[in-house]
Amino acid sequence: MPNSLLKANSKQKKYSRIFTMFCTVSLLVSFVLPLFAGDYYMRIISLIFIYMILAIGYNISAGFSGITSFAFAAHYGVGAYVSAVAITRYNMPFLIGLLAGALASGLVGLVVSLPASKVKHHYLALISIGLLEIVQQILNEWQWFTGGAGGMYIPSWNIFNIMLNNFQKYYFILIIMLFCVALQRNLRKSRWGRDLIAIKNNEIAAAGVGINFSKYRIAGYFLSSMLAGLAGSVYASFSGYLSPDTFNFEFTVFILLMAVLGGEGTLSGPIIGAVIATFVPMLFNATPDLKQIVFGALLVVLPQVMPAGISGTIKKYFKEIDHNKYIVDQTEQNEFDIQSNFMKDHSEMEDILVVKGLTKRFGGVTAVDGLDMTIKRGTVHSLIGPNGAGKSTTVNMITGIDKPSEGSIIFNGKEITGNKIFNLTRKGLSRTYQHVRLFTNLSVVENVAIGGRLFYTYSIFDSIFRTRKMKKEERKSFHEAMEYLKIINLYDKANYDPESLSAGQQKLLELARALYMKPDLLVLDEPCAGLSETETLEFSKIIHKIRNAGISILLIEHHMDLVMEISDYITVIDYGKKIAEGDPASVTTNPVVKTAYLGEGA
Amino acid sequence: MQEIVTALANGSIYALMALAIGIIYSTTQIINFAHGSVIMIGAMTSYWLLSIFHMNYFTAILLAVLINIILSMVIYKVSVEKLGDLTQNSSWIVTLFGAGIILDNTARILFGTEPKAYPFLFDGHVISIFGTKIMIHEMMMILVAVIIGVLYQIVIQKTNFGRAVRAVSFRPDTARIMGIRSNRIVLMCFAISGAVAAISGALIAPITFASYTMTYSVGIKAFAAALIGGLGNTKGAFIGGISLGLIEGIASMIVPGGLKDAISFLIMIIVIIVLPGGILSAKLFTKGELKTEKI
């Protein structure tokens, strides 16, 4: 990485230094703390560690995957009870009990999130209120299993026949907590985390890079409910006594408070949130009435004055963007050659895309009406027409965002009508959007790298444990992403926030992302809308490059200069019907086209 | 028969509470999680006015309605208005919860912890129809709920305000072009919702007793009813409320008492999954689909 970049971001550097120092110090403090803290603080900090695990679980759900759920007290409770029952009633070893608790909670999460994939996200929030209520009543009623309302006792910890004392418990919990912190971090810095964040940011664009978002949502919720269950299991043995009263509505609110305080979607948020949410109310221990009101007031005020939470606010101040070490390792500076990167077999059939009788009706309006169109391999094919002619609808049907009412689409010789967009990307189709759809919570280079997610092979375990395979693939992927950034001249902005880029740069970035998917057919939906003269010029140069690399392009554009200059073939539509077709020259002189554009009497 | 009357009476109050949730949902697409507390405050203040200041029933409820209107508007101002786009920013979940906690605790401090005997309308007079004893109060519960439902339906369908509410709920920006101040409409909806909550709280309090714990014991049912019937429309609220009343009645005969609510919520979850728009599938589901218009 060029040095200039690091200098330009000296604030980031400062942040990362402070951050590292802070982490080191707090880590050291938590290791030596038991030596002088005394039993009470040691136990309360152990409890905070458990809350951290819980908050990390919630963060993966709400912060990363964008699923708000109130059932986390229930997941926590299920984990606690299942592990307790496993240990006490079925005499399982402690560690197996932990796993059983986590797994059971994950399963409950799976069951409630499966239907949620169909439903808007705040519906899961509502389902989860019901779930919370149901779990609590079951804990109360299912006496032979849970001991009912009176609660149940769990024997002290016993690992490999060693009974743990408070010290050992503390360190044990600390280790589990650190494992979860590492898990969260590793997840965030891998394709899995990026995919989840992408879904939260922009569902459609996420689908556009091939993410089956409902599957990922479910997976994300499964993982987070498992962590909540793990926290519960640890809590069960830590506390030694369980009662359904613990896992109530108020506890859910406490989890929310941790998330709100710390900042959803940040790595340090759950940790900071857990610490502060535990300690601040303690200041009001002597005045219980005031404590409750302060608690409520915090919930009302904080999201309004500090929407990003504490760590989000700090991060914003420092404009922290992840330093990805794969970029720093970058040394080679050779000119990147798109051509060499597209070694796809060009000898297949000549027509890459054939559209027949494509029709789309919205209610009573027919937006696209029996459209036929054929795109030849290796050409730039433009689809033009006045505003509202049905171009975007056509493209949306081709790329699987809209379902056609009638007609068929054949891509590379295969019927793809009605396929979902995330399936099409694998088949070699990628697109950009009329209104830029970037992942604003990811850095510029990550935005490109996510385009290359199709070529990753490492599993979620590789990312959790940061295996060599994962590191290798990530490094390769980021190298390539940097190459694409070179093409669009954003090499020196790799670590920026996409929102800090100009409109033109954002469009280019989206293009780079689509390119990195190495498509056979690239669909560009008004790539130059809203760009300045010079930006448009730059864009056209890049489109030339892409064309020369042999990628077929379907282009929708209003800049006729650009269209005429670049297109091999043009289809003109109006009122959803094809009104003209041919090479650029024949289309411009066609009177029908002129009328369509300029109105009667042209 | 007795059970059916009770189920209907309770169900119609659940319907009112669901309606109040729907009123806010219709214009803002948010669910008022402080609603339980607002119901409770309605019941507690009217009890206070009735028994401490010895007002007559009508004035007491009227005043409680007024207090609730102001309270609901304050809730909107304090915890919702500044959040901006509520479909994007889901912090309202947290802030409304917070508002609820403050209200609950304030109520406990002000009104005390003991459940209060809230007087029945017409002194709990019972009339006997075909051997079934029906309290006039229960008939009033059903009657008042129906009247409010019909009134709301008329307001929403026939008046300028109602048209504006529907306009804001469908296309807030276009509504603003019409000269409608969307914020003010939302504020009005909060106010109306508060008023309805006060009446529903006052009507059900004689049965559950007035207490600061009503937030959970009664309020939570409003959500179940609203979701079973479908959010944001009057018919849905009534169907949801009455079905919840009946479900509870049937469930308590079949399962152990402690699992009754679990059954209600289970049914709620199944309804949400199978018919995301509630029994009367509302337009909601379309909101979750990919928006095809502007890509």
Add this chain to the structure above:
Amino acid sequence: MLQVENVTIGYGKTEVVHNISFHVKKGEIITILGANGAGKSTILNTIVGLHQAKEGSIRFQDKEISKARPDQLVQNGMRLVPEGRQIFPQHTVMENILLGAYIEKNAKKIHSRLHSIFERFPRLEERKNQMGGTLSGGEQQMLAIARALMTEPSLLILDEPSLGLAPIIVGEVFALLKQISSSGVTVLLVEQMANSALKISDRAYVLETGRIVLEGRGEEIRNNADIAKAYLGNV
């Protein structure tokens, strides 16, 4: 009547409209032409108060309005017919029209305006109890205009009234606009259908990528070769 001076508009960090100025005189029909993405709708939304300009001043009837709310502007006689018509599909035609008169509290006035609207648009009267969503595109456009006329605006702003309409209907719409204009209403039009719009316009501005590149009398612009270029390119 309307003066827009050095106005810059953007969403977040992206600037969409750069430092533009134009004015509308009383009684005129003014057209702003431009291709998709040129920033036309953004300008209109800013004028009617749905969006805030980053810089510059907007004056309406000699009053600064760049910070005014939409309802205040409607009160002062400015009305927007939005792009894509945006009628309320689940309100009846009648309700749509009445919503147009939302700020008008005088029932008599509403009644008499309703009367004259139905005189002008007999089709709407025929369908007044139908849901808005069941109307055809042209009828919806009529409804959108009728709705805007319910407050008797002094400045009527239309965002691409020709969008998605068949050519014959487009002709009808423009004829209607001419007629409305002759009844004393100032009209500001944003269009892409240059020829049809310019035929009825007194003056026009041509917008390209957020800048005004051309301005002049309607006929002048219509005959200007550059206008075709803005749409069909330099061929």
Add this chain to the structure above:
Amino acid sequence: MKRKSAISVSSIILSLTLLFTGCSSSDDTAKEASSKPKEIVIGNIGAMTGSSATLGKAQSQGVDLAVKEINADGGILDAKVKVVSRDDGADPTKSKTFVEELVDKEKVDFMVGPTNSTPAAASMAYLQQNKIVSILPIATSTQLINPNNPYAFRLIASNAIQAEAIVKLAVEEKYKKIVLVADTSALGTDGMSVMKESMKKYGVTPAATVTYKADDADMTPVAEKIKDAKADVALFWTLGADGAKIVRSLERIDYINDLDIIGYTGLVMPNFKELAGPGADKVTVVSAGSWALEPGKTELAPKYWEIYQKLIAEYGEKDKRDTSASIIASGYDAVYLLKWAIEKAGTTDSEKVKQVLETDIQEFDSIYANHYEFSKKSHEGFPVSDLVKSKMDDMAYGELYKKAE
């Protein structure tokens, strides 16, 4: 990056060594006995907010009043008494954390509470480990007092004692069909099981058992089930408001006249009659005899009456507070019991105080129960004989119930 991972690796190693070499620190720090303490700290935990706030508040009022009096009078063994109160909101997790805080940080010498049974169950183990003598003035769960909890002493009649008493009443009065009614809360479940046990002891089987969710709006199903069982007596293990709702529902379905109701102390509630309506006169409860008026009298026995006046002077008449006098008295008594035991032992040493409580309790002049019956074997202080049958229909002074004939 590398630095960070190095740190974390080394710290994991460090922690593992710590974990398995076992840094056996002194977990069980025995209470240091000093014969002349400077300050005696009493912990007080209860639910002062949330849905069972009444009880916790009452306990606190009793404790506070007693400590105020004791300090004004020169303290215990010339040491000032300090109370540290915490609100656990009836949540066992919070309660346990607070107990740990009070024991480890505030270094309390004695405990009063926690008020609710599940919080008490959750925190009991820690109190025992640290040998804190704890007085339970309110929690009634049977399990709380057992040989595993050698430092816990209970003042109130436990669930088992009360169940025994009400079942005995029902059996002695020769009811044929006995129905057991309880909610599904911790209290209700425990109550149900002890009632069933007592029934077994007397060789009778209940005609039906009915459970419901506490605080439920509609109690008609409960009433219907009682009616279906053709019960002639129903034993209520319910809280006051719920009990009142059931009574009302029984009235609605015209069954109240065929039924008598006997409830446990939790049913007692000052405005029960107001809540339950005329059916309330069919309800009798078992209650602490010292705090029930003899038929025809207007004052309690002088000792109790004096305390009652004191409570009123401090916290006002019934309508000024929503806590009940007898429960305040129980909290009040807890502190005086500690004072007496410490002074008698001459030290705050747990073992010695415990011993005094176990052996010399008959010397203590109690004001909640008539006397307490602690022994080495049993830490249940409430004498069964002190449970009397009281009427619920009308109360004196808004809170004192009257003995039934």
